[in-house]
Amino acid sequence: xxxxxxxxxxxSLEFILGVVLIACICLxxxxxxxxxxxxxxxxxxxxxxxxxxxxxxxxxGTDPLGRDVLARVIAGGKISLxxxxxxxxxxxxxxxIMGLIAGxxxxxxxxxxxxxxxxxxxxxxxxxxxTFIAIIGGGLTNTIILLIVSQWVQYARLVRGSVLALxxxxxxxxxxxxxxxxxxxxxxxxxxxxxxxVIVLMTLNVATNILLESSLTFLGLGIDPTIPSWGGMLAEGxxxxxxxxxxxxxxxxxxxxTVLGLNLLGDWLRDSLDPTGRTST
Numbered sequence: 001x002x003x004x005x006x007x008x009x010x011x012s013l014e015f016i017l018g019v020v021l022i023a024c025i026c027l028x029x030x031x032x033x034x035x036x037x038x039x040x041x042x043x044x045x046x047x048x049x050x051x052x053x054x055x056x057x058x059x060x061g062t063d064p065l066g067r068d069v070l071a072r073v074i075a076g077g078k079i080s081l082x083x084x085x086x087x088x089x090x091x092x093x094x095x096x097i098m099g100l101i102a103g104x105x106x107x108x109x110x111x112x113x114x115x116x117x118x119x120x121x122x123x124x125x126x127x128x129x130x131t132f133i134a135i136i137g138g139g140l141t142n143t144i145i146l147l148i149v150s151q152w153v154q155y156a157r158l159v160r161g162s163v164l165a166l167x168x169x170x171x172x173x174x175x176x177x178x179x180x181x182x183x184x185x186x187x188x189x190x191x192x193x194x195x196x197x198v199i200v201l202m203t204l205n206v207a208t209n210i211l212l213e214s215s216l217t218f219l220g221l222g223i224d225p226t227i228p229s230w231g232g233m234l235a236e237g238x239x240x241x242x243x244x245x246x247x248x249x250x251x252x253x254x255x256x257x258t259v260l261g262l263n264l265l266g267d268w269l270r271d272s273l274d275p276t277g278r279t280s281t
């Protein structure tokens with residue numbers, strides 16, 4: 001009995017920590033316009049590089065242009081969360097549709113879509129990103145499109161594998177036998193059985209996409225530098241690490257806690273939706 005109760009307590013703690021972290025970040029982003037209407041864009045050269053916790057007006061200090069670091073971190077969170085959720089939503093829509101087509105109809109469509117997926121998976125992400133940005137250009141919208149293009153394959157392969165296993169089950173064969181149309185089988189019988197794994201992958205990929213967006217922006221391949229973003233703030237503060245560490249450390253901590261909270265929620269969802277995958281350690 002002790003082996004069974006330990007995972008339950010661990011998962012509960014995992015869920016609470018994940019919810020608290022994500023809720024705090026989301027509330028801060030939602031309240032940004034109330035407390036920091038300028039999104040930290042106001043420049044005050046007389047207050048350059050104010051250390052954190054020394055001035056009540058700038059709790060997290062200021063950057064080399066005198067902009068409030070806390071306000072910029074919160075404004076950057078709005079951009080990062082937007083990129084993460086929108087890119088994942090786009091990848092889910094495309095990937096689920098492609099996976100359903102490949103797994104349900106098999107044959108030519110399965111071979112075509114999966115070979116295309118294999119080719120894309122063989123390309124390193126950074127090579128795909130550089131090529132995409134060189135042809136299309138950077139910016140917020142193009143960064144989201146890049147993340148969608150790079151990640152729809154994960155959902156397609158996940159859904160295809162599940163559909164291949166489900167289509168031979170008795171309830172699917174029975175629906176075929178009584179003449180149920182294909183689209184009704186897909187919508188009413190296949191999709192409900194795919195929601196769990198897809199939601200888990202979505203949660204984990206939001207965290208991954210936030211990291212990817214920050215990395216691309218840090219390298220100058222992502223969001224426009226004029227828009228506050230965590231990756232951009234890291235890039236701006238790297239030359240001041242020895243004299244003004246807070247310019248980079250606070251946006252880095254924001255990335256850390258956001259990704260940690262999303263990963264904790266993703267792990268909790270995975271264990272909750274698939275109890276057979278739990279461990280007793």
